[in-house]
Amino acid sequence: MRYRKVYGQSKVATCMFCSKQATTQNEQEIPVCIAHKNSELNAFKCACGDYLDLMHGKYGPFFKCERCGLINMKKALELNEIKDLSEQAETVEKTTNDTSSESQDKPKKVNLFGEEDPENAEEIVLPGDPMYFD
Incomplete structure (x- = not known):
């Protein structure tokens, strides 16, 4: 059908x-x-080692190699690594680095009432607590 x-x-x-x-x-x-x-896009290289020329046709962009001939966009992307050279990529990397440094910090200890616990506070274990037998 x-x-x-x-x-x-x-x-x-x-x-x-x-x-x-x-x-x-x-x-x-x-x-x-x-x-x-x-x-x-940065300069792409072919499998033979030559640089690829970016061209535009009826069905979209493609590449041309002096030795190999025409290469479609999908194959050229498989052979090469894509690097974003824009300013926006730099700002995105900066923001991800900032958030990753925050996640590496130790989490704040908060008690049941929503107040921050001091770091030097001792834990008190009572006989009724599950931690008593450990």
């Missing part, structure tokens, strides 16, 4: 940096999301 084609469902471009739906193009005319509009 053959299904009817639906307008706009046959090709959905995705952002190569975050895999969200691409809604715009960057300066290199690569489909990206709004968050990566100012980002650029």
Whole structure:
């Protein structure tokens, strides 16, 4: 059985940096999301070692190698690591580093009344507590 084609469902471009739906193009005319509009791709290398030239065609961006010929975007992305060179990526890294340093700190001890316990406070174990037999 053959299904009817639906307008706009046959090709959905995705952002190569975050895999969200691409809604715009960057300066290199690569489909990206709004968050990566100012980002650029670094130089890609082919499997043979030559640099790839970014080209644009009817079906989207692709790469051209002097030795190997035409290479599609998916294969070029498999061969190379994507690095986001935008300023936004730097700010995101800074914020993640700030939050990770906070999570490494010791959690504050809070008693039942919501007050912070002093760090030098001793634990009192009564005979009725489960900790009594340990």
